[in-house]
Ligand SMILES: NC(=O)C1=CN([C@@H]2O[C@H](COP(=O)(O)OP(=O)(O)OC[C@H]3O[C@@H](n4cnc5c(N)ncnc54)[C@H](OP(=O)(O)O)[C@@H]3O)[C@@H](O)[C@H]2O)C=CC1
């Protein structure tokens with residue numbers, strides 16, 4: 231596979247880092263971006279081919295990953311439309327809220343599009359991605375898309391495209407929720423008198439340990455939580471405070487807000 235990224239920012243950098251760590255040669259990866267700083271940062275992740283000419287990149291690749299912000303996707307897609315129609319790469323879009331229908335209209339012709347929603351832990355090959363294929367995508371192309379995203383973590387297909395908005399809310403944005411919880415726990419540790427280093431390291435190791443345990447255990451998260459919670463003990467006091475503060479509802483509201491924002495983006499971008 232020869233993979234090209236249009237847009238070489240945070241998410242492209244995460245996926246490229248993971249792909250190279252999985253054994254893919256950097257010489258088979260291209261990235262195009264007008265921002266010299268982004269390209270320099272990308273080069274520090276892996277010695278991929280870089281440039282600022284999106285059309286030149288399309289001539290080199292058979293898989294094209296669109297990794298620009300949703301708000302400029304229409305402009306970018308219309309600029310590359312003729313080249314995509316000529317070279318017929320598999321197009322993979324990672325943009326939040328850009329439907330495969332909008333993208334197909336902007337690209338013209340009948341492009342094979344996999345729309346997916348990855349997340350930044352792809353960088354350390356612990357990403358989580360939801361994928362959806364339009365009707366033009368053939369079996370070999372589905373395998374290509376899955377191979378790329380599986381190289382950087384978990385990749386799951388969804389049957390209906392609108393489920394990607396829920397995927398965006400859950401796992402696309404999800405790392406930020408865990409980082410926020412880490413920040414809050416680190417701050418609380420410091421307020422209780424721990425040094426920065428001790429508060430930070432204990433928080434991170436606890437997050438890692440809890441995630442690894444939850445992934446490898448044959449019981450669910452609720453049971454693992456109960457096993458930490460001794461009757462009348464310290465965890466019970468803390469968990470009760472979190473429950474009384476409405477943590478579950480807060481998460482439900484937050485994820486729903488993110489999902490609604492993804493839907494709004496689709497409507498805003500279709501209307502442009
Ligand atoms: N960040 C995340 O956690 C996730 C992001 N996504 C999606 O990934 C996409 C990219 O997000 P992210 O990486 O965070 O954004 P970034 O802003 O970090 O990266 C986008 C890059 O595209 C560049 N760019 C702008 N115009 C063009 C152009 N015409 N041709 C090529 N490149 C261009 C930007 O340059 P400049 O800075 O100069 O504008 C920037 O370097 C978004 O659509 C987002 O929805 C999906 C999952 C997770």
Ligand SMILES: O=C(O)[C@@H]1CCC=N1
Nearest residue numbers: 325326398402403404
């Ligand atoms: O915040 C965003 O819109 C993007 C999509 C998912 C993660 N970052």
